[in-house]
Amino acid sequence: xxxxxxxxxxxxxxxxxxxxxxxxxxxxxxxxxxxxxxxxxxxxxxxxxxxxxxxxxxxxxxxxxxxxxxxxxxxxxxxxxxxxxxxxxxxxxxxxxxxxxxxxxxxxxxxxxxxxxxxxxxxxxxxxxxxxxxxxxxxxxxxxxxxxxxxxxxxxxxxxxxxxxxxxxxxxxxxxxxxxxxxxxxxxxxxxxxxxxxxxxxxxxxxxxxxxxxxxxxxxxxxxx
Amino acid sequence: xxxxxxxxxxxxxxxxxxxxxxxxxxxxxxxxxxxxxxxxxxxxxxxxxxxxxxxxxxxxxxxxxxxxxxxxxxxxxxxxxxxxxxxxxxxxxxxxxxxxxxxxxxxxxxxxxxxxxxxxxxxxxxxxxxxxxxxxxxxxxxxxxxxxxxxxxxxxxxxxxxxxxxxxxxxxxxxxxxxxxxxxxxxxxxxxxxxxxxxxxxxxxxxx
Numbered sequence: 435x436x437x438x439x440x441x442x443x444x445x446x447x448x449x450x451x452x453x454x455x456x457x458x459x460x461x462x463x464x465x466x467x468x469x470x471x472x473x474x475x476x477x478x479x480x481x482x483x484x485x486x487x488x489x490x491x492x493x494x495x496x497x498x499x500x501x502x503x504x505x506x507x508x509x510x511x512x513x514x515x516x517x518x519x520x521x522x523x524x525x526x527x528x529x530x531x532x533x534x535x536x537x538x539x540x541x542x543x544x545x546x547x548x549x550x551x552x553x554x555x556x557x558x559x560x561x562x563x564x565x566x567x568x569x570x571x572x573x574x575x576x577x578x579x580x581x582x583x584x585x586x587x588x589x590x591x592x593x594x595x596x597x598x599x600x601x602x603x604x605x606x607x608x609x610x611x612x613x614x615x616x617x618x619x620x621x622x623x624x625x626x627x628x629x630x631x632x633x634x635x636x637x638x639x640x641x642x643x644x645x646x647x648x649x650x651x652x653x654x655x656x657x658x659x
Numbered sequence: 660x661x662x663x664x665x666x667x668x669x670x671x672x673x674x675x676x677x678x679x680x681x682x683x684x685x686x687x688x689x690x691x692x693x694x695x696x697x698x699x700x701x702x703x704x705x706x707x708x709x710x711x712x713x714x715x716x717x718x719x720x721x722x723x724x725x726x727x728x729x730x731x732x733x734x735x736x737x738x739x740x741x742x743x744x745x746x747x748x749x750x751x752x753x754x755x756x757x758x759x760x761x762x763x764x765x766x767x768x769x770x771x772x773x774x775x776x777x778x779x780x781x782x783x784x785x786x787x788x789x790x791x792x793x794x795x796x797x798x799x800x801x802x803x804x805x806x807x808x809x810x811x812x813x814x815x816x817x818x819x820x821x822x823x824x825x826x827x828x829x830x831x832x833x834x835x836x837x838x839x840x841x842x843x844x845x846x847x848x849x850x851x852x853x854x855x856x857x858x859x860x861x862x863x864x865x866x867x
Contacts, residue, residue, distance in 0.1 A: 625828060626841055
């Protein structure tokens with residue numbers, strides 16, 4: 435059986451047809467156009483990043499230009515979760531539960547330093563070190579807080595990402611892949627930390643080379659100068 | 660605030676109260692009064708109600724964790740060493756137990772004076788009961804809950820002593836000096852100091 439991407443209409447033929455008044459498209463293009471052009475975010479903010487998110491939706495930055503003005507107050511009507519702000523360990527289970535209640539296809543933007551890694555509160559006793567330990571994140575925006583332009587850029591990046599997705603094949607979206615999970619484990623309040631402290635199937639610690647300012651050989655053995 | 664007349668006034672009004680002035684050597688000279696737990700509520704009520712004091716407003720309640728302190732004193736002692744009398748320095752170590760402290764900052768809105776710094780101390784870091792001053796100053800309620808949450812001070816007489824910031828199932832007290840935070844140092848791209856050490860331990864365990 436031929437795969438859909440192999441049967442995509444020739445670009446030249448398509449533009450020739452459109453000049454003749456015939457509109458030709460593929461189901462994949464139509465489906466992706468529909469998904470990317472009406473991303474409805476969940477109306478939900480956690481800290482100061484939420485103020486920037488609100489500013490983005492208002493007249494000055496006007497997120498409505500990109501089809502994302504309808505902030506839904508219910509997860510069941512939302513496509514996009516913008517994790518805007520510090521995720522405390524006390525709030526993390528609720529964030530994951532809200533994400534689980536959103537219908538597929540759904541996307542996550544991790545907005546700001548705190549939502550990415552814990553930010554300035556990373557070593558605190560009460561702050562989660564990044565929401566990607568529990569839910570899959572599509573776009574990360576650095577900043578403290580990121581400016582509205584950065585959030586708009588993240589929107590455009592997400593739209594590009596959706597546009598480039600094939601509906602078949604190994605890289606197809608999660609909701610079209612029966613093997614992929616549709617729900618993620620909601621952490622429980624434990625005696626010392628959240629249980630589990632991270633979703634091990636989802637989040638693996640990136641391998642980083644720890645670098646410091648120390649130069650090798652600075653500490654000489656035997657007290658020699 | 661000059662605390663000496665206030666201390667005298669308390670001693671007249673609340674007989675038996677053990678009071679201690681803790682001097683503050685900094686230019687602010689905010690000397691504080693350490694009050695014993697048994698008479699704390701009576702002292703607080705006196706500070707609030709007595710004419711001339713009328714500390715009707717408690718702005719701030721906070722906690723301090725004092726670890727056990729080891730002090731060593733060196734004394735020279737004459738001793739017989741190998742049949743010869745020699746002077747030997749002998750070190751004696753004394754350990755003062757640690758304790759938890761609660762600090763109240765009081766102002767008078769009526770008389771426009773303050774702050775008065777009031778302190779209470781627990782016996783040691785295991786016996787953590789102290790009287791609540793919420794019945795005297797209602798504004799202390801949430802701050803005492805916070806101290807209970809973060810330091811583990813049990814306030815007797817508090818109307819609603821629950822954790823404020825952490826969840827109810829949590830058993831630790833994160834602001835105590837000996838608190839050990841959960842070991843989640845798998846990914847520390849810009850680590851330094853203590854964090855660097857803990858991140859390295861993780862990496863050594865993870866490398867194949």
